[in-house]
Amino acid sequence: MTKLFALLAMLLAGTTIFYGFTQQSALVLRQEQQNNHWVRHDTRTSGSYRGGGWVASPTRQTYGGFRGGGPGAGK
Amino acid sequence: MSSAPKTQLTARFLDPFTYLTLLSVVGVFACLVFSPIFMRSLVSKTIQVDPDIPEQLAPIQLKKEPIGALRIDVNAAIPENHWVTYEIQLKDQQGQVIASGIKQAWRESGSWSEEGESGIWTEDDLVGGLDVRPTKSEPITIVLDVLEYSDISGKEIDQPVPFEISVVNGAVDTRYLWTGILGATFLAFLALLVTPFSGKVIIDKSVGDSDISGRGILGGTNNLVRVSVNIKSDEHSPRSLFVLLVINDGNGEQLYSKSHSVHLSFKKSEGGKVTGANGKLSSFFILEPRSSYGFHVEVTPDATVDRTTLIVREHCKTLFPVEVTTLKSIQ
Numbered sequence: 202m203t204k205l206f207a208l209l210a211m212l213l214a215g216t217t218i219f220y221g222f223t224q225q226s227a228l229v230l231r232q233e234q235q236n237n238h239w240v241r242h243d244t245r246t247s248g249s250y251r252g253g254g255w256v257a258s259p260t261r262q263t264y265g266g267f268r269g270g271g272p273g274a275g276k
Numbered sequence: 277m278s279s280a281p282k283t284q285l286t287a288r289f290l291d292p293f294t295y296l297t298l299l300s301v302v303g304v305f306a307c308l309v310f311s312p313i314f315m316r317s318l319v320s321k322t323i324q325v326d327p328d329i330p331e332q333l334a335p336i337q338l339k340k341e342p343i344g345a346l347r348i349d350v351n352a353a354i355p356e357n358h359w360v361t362y363e364i365q366l367k368d369q370q371g372q373v374i375a376s377g378i379k380q381a382w383r384e385s386g387s388w389s390e391e392g393e394s395g396i397w398t399e400d401d402l403v404g405g406l407d408v409r410p411t412k413s414e415p416i417t418i419v420l421d422v423l424e425y426s427d428i429s430g431k432e433i434d435q436p437v438p439f440e441i442s443v444v445n446g447a448v449d450t451r452y453l454w455t456g457i458l459g460a461t462f463l464a465f466l467a468l469l470v471t472p473f474s475g476k477v478i479i480d481k482s483v484g485d486s487d488i489s490g491r492g493i494l495g496g497t498n499n500l501v502r503v504s505v506n507i508k509s510d511e512h513s514p515r516s517l518f519v520l521l522v523i524n525d526g527n528g529e530q531l532y533s534k535s536h537s538v539h540l541s542f543k544k545s546e547g548g549k550v551t552g553a554n555g556k557l558s559s560f561f562i563l564e565p566r567s568s569y570g571f572h573v574e575v576t577p578d579a580t581v582d583r584t585t586l587i588v589r590e591h592c593k594t595l596f597p598v599e600v601t602t603l604k605s606i607q
């Protein structure tokens with residue numbers, strides 16, 4: 202029984218250390234798939250990476266001043 | 277015929293797996309404690325951002341690194357009863373947004389009164405944060421944009437919003453580590469809980485009396501035998517009872533006979549009245565060779581004893597070093 206607990210505890214420790222240190226939860230730049238993204242401080246991404254560019258989410262588009270300047274403005 | 281019993285304190289039967297679960301907890305905790313050593317602060321300042329006029333920070337060179345991520349933490353320093361929706365944006369060298377996150381921050385306060393007492397409450401949720409991991413080395417610019425700024429009635433405010441912004445590189449996500457610590461602690465707790473019950477039960481007998489006997493085939497080298505005697509006693513119990521434990525071999529030859537004093541723990545009702553008592557004796561043996569052994573228990577004085585349980589387990593593991601008596605039966 203303790204063998205099972207030890208195995209689980211070591212597996213859990215290894216996984217959480219790996220995930221924590223390699224920041225699996227971070228938003229990966231320029232990547233469409235964000236499987237492990239884990240929002241911090243309730244700060245939700247307001248867009249996603251599609252076809253080589255950042256596309257604003259529908260909620261983001263309801264706010265004014267979208268994208269504010271730069272060559273990508275209004276995209 | 278038998279040789280004289282030999283008792284020795286030994287750590288030979290400690291359960292390594294229980295200690296491995298504890299080591300897992302310590303390991304993750306150490307990682308948590310040492311995680312900030314990878315962090316390098318890049319920006320730490322307060323900026324004012326006008327609604328709808330994005331504010332840019334100086335460009336930062338991002339590098340792909342094996343440990344940690346770029347962490348942007350923002351704290352909106354707004355007055356009470358205000359709401360602000362702000363966006364953290366990351367732009368590449370061409371000024372294209374490559375990532376963005378929205379935070380709806382607020383700070384509210386009010387007064388309460390209840391049963392003649394009153395006070396002021398304040399609540400807020402002001403901090404926003406984005407962790408990003410680069411896939412290539414490139415310079416990026418962090419932009420802070422106030423999308424909406426209003427009071428609680430919804431009236432827009434056209435004033436700059438102060439933000440405390442901190443940017444660090446090499447930030448480790450400690451939420452995983454906390455999950456690991458909590459999970460491993462839970463498993464360690466379970467392991468600690470089950471270790472005293474480890475091994476195979478050979479005898480498990482219970483009687484509504486003070487004397488109990490049992491016999492079983494057990495023992496052998498490197499086989500720790502745990503003899504547990506649980507006593508249930510009534511409200512008139514003395515502070516301690518004597519438990520005579522006798523072990524005989526297959527020929528009925530007495531190998532061991534010892535009286536142990538067992539302290540009772542008293543159960544009390546809500547009014548503080550004693551309702552009963554429990555006593556527990558645990559003794560460890562190595563019985564050689566593997567054979568039939570008989571166990572006999574007598575609890576004295578027996579007047580208050582309601583129930584006696586005898587449990588004998590073999591192949592046991594322990595949490596701490598224990599006194600083990602070696603008994604050899606010569607047959």
